[in-house]
Amino acid sequence: MPKDGGIGASTKRREDLRFLTGNGRYTDDLNLRGQLHAYFLRSQVAHGRIDKIDTADAAAMPGVVRIFTAKDFEAVGGIPCGWQVTDKHGQPMQEPKHPVLAEGKVRHVGDPIAVVVAESAEQARDASEAIVVDITELPAAVDMKAALAADAPKVHDDLTSNLCYDWGFVEENKAAVDEAFANAAHVTTLELVNQRLVANPMEPRVAVGDYDPWNDQSTLYTTSQNPHVIRLLMGAFVLGIPEHKLRVVAPDVGGGFGSKIFHYAEEAFCTFAARQLKKPVKWTSSRSEAFLSDAQGRDHVTKMQLALDADNNFTAIRTETYANMGAYLSTFAPSVPTWLHGTLMAGNYKTPLIYVNVKAVFTNTVPVDAYRGAGRPEATYQLERIVDKAARELGVDPIALRRQNFIQPDQFPYATPVAVEYDTGNYDATMDKMLEVADYAGFAARAEESKKRGKLRGFGIAHYIEACGIAPSNLVGQLGARAGLYESATVRVNATGSISVFTGSHSHGQGHETTFAQVVADMIGIDAGQVEINHGDTSNTPMGMGTYGSRSLAVGGSALVKATNKIINKAKKIAAHLLEAAEADIELKDGKFSVAGTDKAVDWAGVTLAAYVPHNYPLESMEPGLEETAFYDPSNFTYPAGAYGCELEVDPETGKVEILAFTAADDFGNVVNPMIVEGQVHGGLAQGIGQALMENCVYDADGQLVSGSFMDYAMPRADDVPNYKVDHSCNTPCTHNPLGVKGCGEAGAIGSPPAVINGVIDALQRGGYSHVTHIDMPASPSRVWAAMNGK
Numbered sequence: 001m002p003k004d005g006g007i008g009a010s011t012k013r014r015e016d017l018r019f020l021t022g023n024g025r026y027t028d029d030l031n032l033r034g035q036l037h038a039y040f041l042r043s044q045v046a047h048g049r050i051d052k053i054d055t056a057d058a059a060a061m062p063g064v065v066r067i068f069t070a071k072d073f074e075a076v077g078g079i080p081c082g083w084q085v086t087d088k089h090g091q092p093m094q095e096p097k098h099p100v101l102a103e104g105k106v107r108h109v110g111d112p113i114a115v116v117v118a119e120s121a122e123q124a125r126d127a128s129e130a131i132v133v134d135i136t137e138l139p140a141a142v143d144m145k146a147a148l149a150a151d152a153p154k155v156h157d158d159l160t161s162n163l164c165y166d167w168g169f170v171e172e173n174k175a176a177v178d179e180a181f182a183n184a185a186h187v188t189t190l191e192l193v194n195q196r197l198v199a200n201p202m203e204p205r206v207a208v209g210d211y212d213p214w215n216d217q218s219t220l221y222t223t224s225q226n227p228h229v230i231r232l233l234m235g236a237f238v239l240g241i242p243e244h245k246l247r248v249v250a251p252d253v254g255g256g257f258g259s260k261i262f263h264y265a266e267e268a269f270c271t272f273a274a275r276q277l278k279k280p281v282k283w284t285s286s287r288s289e290a291f292l293s294d295a296q297g298r299d300h301v302t303k304m305q306l307a308l309d310a311d312n313n314f315t316a317i318r319t320e321t322y323a324n325m326g327a328y329l330s331t332f333a334p335s336v337p338t339w340l341h342g343t344l345m346a347g348n349y350k351t352p353l354i355y356v357n358v359k360a361v362f363t364n365t366v367p368v369d370a371y372r373g374a375g376r377p378e379a380t381y382q383l384e385r386i387v388d389k390a391a392r393e394l395g396v397d398p399i400a401l402r403r404q405n406f407i408q409p410d411q412f413p414y415a416t417p418v419a420v421e422y423d424t425g426n427y428d429a430t431m432d433k434m435l436e437v438a439d440y441a442g443f444a445a446r447a448e449e450s451k452k453r454g455k456l457r458g459f460g461i462a463h464y465i466e467a468c469g470i471a472p473s474n475l476v477g478q479l480g481a482r483a484g485l486y487e488s489a490t491v492r493v494n495a496t497g498s499i500s501v502f503t504g505s506h507s508h509g510q511g512h513e514t515t516f517a518q519v520v521a522d523m524i525g526i527d528a529g530q531v532e533i534n535h536g537d538t539s540n541t542p543m544g545m546g547t548y549g550s551r552s553l554a555v556g557g558s559a560l561v562k563a564t565n566k567i568i569n570k571a572k573k574i575a576a577h578l579l580e581a582a583e584a585d586i587e588l589k590d591g592k593f594s595v596a597g598t599d600k601a602v603d604w605a606g607v608t609l610a611a612y613v614p615h616n617y618p619l620e621s622m623e624p625g626l627e628e629t630a631f632y633d634p635s636n637f638t639y640p641a642g643a644y645g646c647e648l649e650v651d652p653e654t655g656k657v658e659i660l661a662f663t664a665a666d667d668f669g670n671v672v673n674p675m676i677v678e679g680q681v682h683g684g685l686a687q688g689i690g691q692a693l694m695e696n697c698v699y700d701a702d703g704q705l706v707s708g709s710f711m712d713y714a715m716p717r718a719d720d721v722p723n724y725k726v727d728h729s730c731n732t733p734c735t736h737n738p739l740g741v742k743g744c745g746e747a748g749a750i751g752s753p754p755a756v757i758n759g760v761i762d763a764l765q766r767g768g769y770s771h772v773t774h775i776d777m778p779a780s781p782s783r784v785w786a787a788m789n790g791k
Contacts (some may be wrong), residue, residue, distance in 0.1 A: 001339040004522055005528035007739075008269070010675035015513045016551025024252040026208035027223050027615045032280035035208075036065055039124035039268060039285070040116045041131055042292060043106035043121035046142070046364040046703020047153060048135035052105055059245055063123030064235075065277060067131070068269070070103040076272065079265055081329040082229075082236040084480040085338050085360070088168030093360070095164075096156040098328040100238070100265045100272070106135065107155055107327035108364050109705055110292025112265060115272055117281055123787050140364040140703035145303060145323040147361050155362040156328055164334065168712035173417060177355040180294045181315035184307035188437035189466060191778045193377045196299035196324065196697035203254025204285040205294065209270030212277055220271045223258045224250040225506055226546020229483060231538050233263040233331070239272055243524045246271075248460045250536040253369025253508035257687070258370040259294045260508065261548045262331035266293070290706050291708040296697055297371020299324035299379050300337060307388045312394060314405045316353040317345055319382060319404035323360045326367035332362065340375030341477050346643060347383040347417035348427045348465050349405040354417045362702040372687055373746040374549065377753060384462040384754035389773055392765065394504060396460055397760070399435075403428060406463075413735075420467060422730035425667065427463060431556040434643035439726050443647065447766065455649040457660075464751035465641040466551035468743025471634035486633035487551070488542035489559040491520065491567050493626035495612035499524075499531045504544010505556030506535050510745060511676040512552060518672055519557055519739070523564045525591035526604055529586035542629055553672060554638045554734065561738045562630035570626060573609050575624075577618045578602050578610060593662055638742035642666035644751040646759040652767065655785030657693055657760055663725040664751065665668035669733045669742035681726050684748020690716035691749075692756035698776050714778075753777060764788060 002153045002254045005011050018024050050330045055067040079098040086092055097103075102111045114131055118124035141147035141155055147162040155162055169176065181187060208221040218241055219378040224230050227248040234248075235241040253260060266283050285293065300321050307316040313544040323337035342356035387405075391398035405775030406427040407414050435441075443459050450457035470476060473484040486503040499520060505512060513533040521528035535541060544556070566587060575593035576583040583597045594601035610617055611626040648662040664681055671677050707713040760779050766789070772787045785791075 004516060007518055007522040007672050008223035009518065009673065011514055011528065011673055013514045013517060013676065015511065024775060025378045026203060026252050026254060027208060027221050028284050030208050030221050032210055033278040035120040035282050036117050036119060036277065038281050038283040039116045039121065040112045040130050040266065040272065041128045041409060042118070042641060043102065043109055043111040043113055044050050045106060045135060046109050046140040047136045048106050050106060050113065050133065050135055052134040055114065056467045058116060058127040061123070061127040063119040064127045065117045065119065068101065068115070068117070068273065070101045072097060073100045076100060077238045079263055079268065079332065080233050082233070082331045082482045083335040084482065084504060085167060085273055086167050086480065087165040088171050090412065093165035093334055094159045095329060096159055100115070100268050100664045107225040108366050109703060110366060111327065115269055117277065125544065129667055142362060142363055142365065142699050142701055142703050144324055144361040147363050148359070151644065155364055158677045162362040163330070167338050167358045168337070169356045170418065172276050173353055174355045177316045177318055177353045180353050181305065181307045181318060183756060184309045184315060186304045186394060188386055188393055190304070190386045190389050190774060191303045192382065193776065194298045194300040194302070194381055194384060195777055197297040197371055197695050198291055198697050199257045199294060199297060200715060201255030201259060203255055204287060204290045205260065205264065205266065205272040206284045207267045208280060209274035210280045211274040211278060215539035217247065218245060218271055218275060219247045219249065220267055221249045221251065221713065223253050223260050224248070224546055225253070225256045225508055226235070227506065227536055227538050228499040228504060228543050229529040229546055230263050230267060234268050235340060236272065250506055256508045257372045258297065258548060259376060261546070262295055262369055269604025270697060282630045287343060288709055291705060292366060295330045295367050295369040296326070297368065298378060299368050304382045304386050306388065306390050309472040312396060312401060312404060314349055314351040315787060317351050319345065319713065320354050323358055323367050324361050325362050325363065326365045328367050330367040332790040333367060335480065336370050336375045337378070341379050343418045343420050344376050344379040344465065344467055345383065346382065346418050348407060348408050348463050350411070353419060355534060356418070365699055370548065372749040374685065376613050376746065377750045380464045380750050384464070388680055388758045388761065390669045392773065399431065402463055403431065418635065422465070423636065425639060425641050426732050427641060429730040430641060430665045430667055431643040433727055433730050434645050434663050437665060437727050438645040438647065438661065438663035442643065450649055454652070456652055456763040457647070457649050457758045458763025458766060460646040460755045460762055461756065462644045462755035463642070464644070464752050465515060465639055466550070466743065466747060466750055467637035467639060469554040469634055469638050470549050470551070471555070471637060473633050484547065484633070486631050487556040488544040488555065488560045488629065488631045489563045490542050490629040491560070491563040491627065493567060493608050493611070495609055495615040497526070497530065499610045500534060501531060502534045502541045503556055503560065504542055504546070506547045506554045508547065509613070510547065510552055510680070515672045515676060516557065516560055519560055520564050523561070524604060525570065525589060550745040552645065553741050554737050554743055555616045555632060555634055557739055557741065558634070558737045559630050559632035562632055563628045566628035566630060567626060573622060574607050574610055574617070575602055578616060580605065615762045635736050638669065638737065640666060640668050640747055642745060642747060642751055646752070648756070648759045648763060650760060650763045650784060652788065655781040655783070655788060656782060657779055659756065661725065662722050662752070664748065665727045665730060665743070666744070666747055667730050667732055668728050668744045669731055670740040671728055671731070672741065674728070677728055678726050680745045681725055684746060685724055685752050686716050686721050688749040689721055689756060692753040692777050694720065694778050694780070720771045760784065
C-alpha cells in the first residue's frame with residue numbers, strides 16, 4: 001500500500017479547495033488600477049477585400065481612448081507558426097503571414113479588423129458599432145477538395161494555391177505498400193469524416209496587458225497552457241520585446257483541451273496596446289466570440305484501406321487524408337495531421353507496411369490546431385473503424401481479428417513502420433480486462449432483453465495506443481519543430497524543511513499541485529503538505545514547455561525527479577558530515593538520514609537547517625543552501641494503450657442512441673494518483689462521446705459558421721453519458737522515464753469515438769440493418785434514422 005500522500009495514493013486534490021469555494025484566481029478576476037478595455041471588431045464575411053475603415057465617429061464616442069487597425073502594426077511581426085512541415089517532394093510548406101489585425105483582406109468570419117480601447121468594456125463595444133468598414137466580399141473557399149481546384153478562390157493571394165503541403169509518410173514505403181494491396185486476399189476500404197470540433201473550455205480566453213515605463217517591463221496575464229512559449233513567440237517574433245523585459249503569467253486556467261496552447265493575436269494586441277497607452281489593457285472573450293476566434297479541432301476527410309492475407313493477417317495500410325488548416329497556420333497546426341497522426345497509424349497492430357498521405361488545405365474558416373489528443377484520435381478512429389468493418393466483411397469476430405494482429409508482449413521494444421518504437425505494452429491483457437469489467441459474457445442476454453422492448457443493443461470495441469510527451473528535442477527539431485520539448489523543475493528546500501517547487505509545466509485541471517507534491521514527498525519521505533507547487537509565472541519558474549500532449553508527469557515529473565535526486569544527494573553529503581560518517585553509508589528513509597548498520601541518525605529538518613545555518617558544515621568542499629534545478633528531455637514518447645467497450649441501445653423508431661455502459665481498461669504504466677487518473681479518463685470519455693454523438697462545427701458554402709452557439713452546437717450533458725467503469729490495473733511501466741509513467745489525459749477522448757460508432761453499427765447489424773456499414777460522426781438521431789432507412 002502507498003504511504004499517505006505518497007506515490008500511488010488517491011490523495012484528494014488540494015487545489016480543489018479554492019476552486020470549489022469560489023476562490024480560484026482566474027485571469028478575468030484580475031483588474032489592474034487604471035485598466036482600459038479592448039473590444040475586437042471582427043469580420044462578418046468569410047473572405048473579402050478591405051476597401052476602407054472609417055473610425056472617426058467611433059473615436060469621438062464617450063470613453064474611447066484609441067482605435068487600432070492594421071496600420072498600427074506595420075512594424076510588428078505576424079503571429080508565428082511553431083512547426084514547419086516538409087512535403088513529400090522535400091519542399092517546405094507554404095506559410096502565409098498571420099497578422100495581428102487583418103491586412104488588406106479578411107479571411108474568415110471572426111478575423112479581427114479593428115480594436116476599440118475604451119474606459120469600459122461597454123463603451124468599447126458600443127463604439128465598435130460606429131466603425132464603418134467597407135468590404136468587397138469575395139467567393140470563399142470552404143470545402144477542402146474544392147479549395148484545391150485550379151479555379152478555386154485563393155485564401156492568400158501571395159501563395160501559389162490553397163495547398164499548404166502534400167505530405168507522404170513513409171514515402172520510401174509507397175511502392176511496397178501498393179504491391180501489398182495488389183497481392184492482398186482481401187481489401188477493406190472506408191471513407192470517413194473526423195468532423196470539426198469547438199474546444200469550449202469552461203473559461204473563455206482572457207488577456208490583460210500591463211506596462212511599467214520606469215523599467216520598460218511588459219507583463220501579460222493570459223489563459224495559457226504554456227506561458228514560457230507565449231513569452232518566447234510573442235517577445236521574439238511579434239513584438240520584439242527581450243525576454244528579460246517580458247513577463248507572462250497564466251494563473252488558474254479553467255480548462256484548455258489544447259485550445260489554450262497557442263499564441264493568439266489578442267495576447268499580442270493587449271501587450272502592445274498597454275505599451276502604447278501606458279495603461280493596462282484587458283480583453284475578455286464572450287462565448288460567441290470564442291466560437292469565431294479560438295482554434296478549432298479535427299476536421300479531416302479520409303479514405304483508408306486495409307489489406308489482409310488469406311489468413312486475415314494485416315499486410316498493409318494506405319490512407320489519404322485532407323486536413324483543414326483554416327485561414328492561417330496556428331502555432332502547432334502543421335504537426336497535428338502529420339507527425340502526431342501519421343506516426344500512430346500502426347496502432348496496436350503488427351502491420352508491416354503503411355503509407356500515409358496528408359494534404360493540408362487553407363480554407364476561409366477559423367484556424368484548426370491541436371484539440372485533446374491532437375492527431376492521435378484521428379488515427380485511432382480511422383484504424384479502429386476499418387478493423388471493425390474488415391471483420392464484418394470477412395465474417396469473423398472483431399475481437400478475435402484484433403487479437404490475431406496485436407503486437408505481442410515478447411515483441412517489445414517494437415519498431416513500427418511509421419518511425420516510432422513502442423517500449424512496452426500488453427494489449428491482450430487490457431482487452432481481457434475490459435471484457436471482464438464490462439461483463440461481455442452477459443451481453444447476449446441483455447441484447448435479448450432490449451429486443452423485447454423494441455430496442456437494438458450493440459457492443460462496440462476499440463483498442464487504442466497513444467504517443468505522449470512528444471520527444472526528444474533533437475529529433476522533433478529535424479521534423480520541423482521550432483521549439484524544444486523538454487521540461488524543467490526547480491526544487492527549493494527552505495531552512496525548516498518545507499519545499500517550494502517551481503515547474504515549467506502548467507496546470508489547468510490536471511491536478512499538478514497534488515501529484516507533483518506526492519512525487520517529491522514520496523522520494524524524501526515527508527508529508528506532502530510540506531511541498532508547495534508553483535507554476536504559471538515566467539518570472540519565477542524555469543523555462544519550460546508547458547502542458548499539452550499528456551506530457552506533464554512523464555516529462556515535467558521526470559524533471560522534478562532529477563532535481564529532487566540532486567537535493568537528496570547533497571543532503572546526504574550534509575548528513576554524512578553531521579553524523580561523521582562516509583557518504584556511501586548514509587541512507588534516507590521516511591525523512592530521516594541514518595548511518596547504515598547503526599542507530600546514528602539526523603532528521604530531514606536537521607539537515608535542511610544545517611544547509612542554511614552552516615555552523616557545522618563542510619564549507620571548504622560544499623556551498624551552503626539546498627536548491628537545485630533540472631531539465632529533462634525524454635528519449636522517446638510514452639505509449640499508453642487500452643481497450644474500450646461501449647454498450648448502447650438504438651431506438652429504431654427515432655434513431656436515437658443511448659449509451660448504457662462504457663468500460664475503459666487502460667495501461668498508463670505506474671500511477672501516481674489513481675483518483676486523478678480516473679477523473680482524467682472520465683473527462684476524456686465525455687469529450688469523445690460528445691464527438692461521436694453530438695458535436696459538429698458546421699460552415700455553409702459562404703463560410704458562415706452556422707453552429708456558432710450552444711443553441712446550435714450540441715455539447716454532452718450529464719444525462720448523455722453513463723456511469724463509467726474505469727480500470728488501470730494492467731500496467732506495463734514505461735522503460736525510459738524515472739517514474740515509469742505514461743500519459744493519461746487524452747486517452748478517453750482517443751479511444752471512445754470509434755468504440756461508440758462501432759457500437760452503433762453493431763446494434764444496427766444485429767437488428768437486421770446489414771446495409772449500414774458506416775455512419776459518420778456525429779451519429780445524431782437523424783443520421784442514424786436516415787442510414788437505417790436508406791436515405
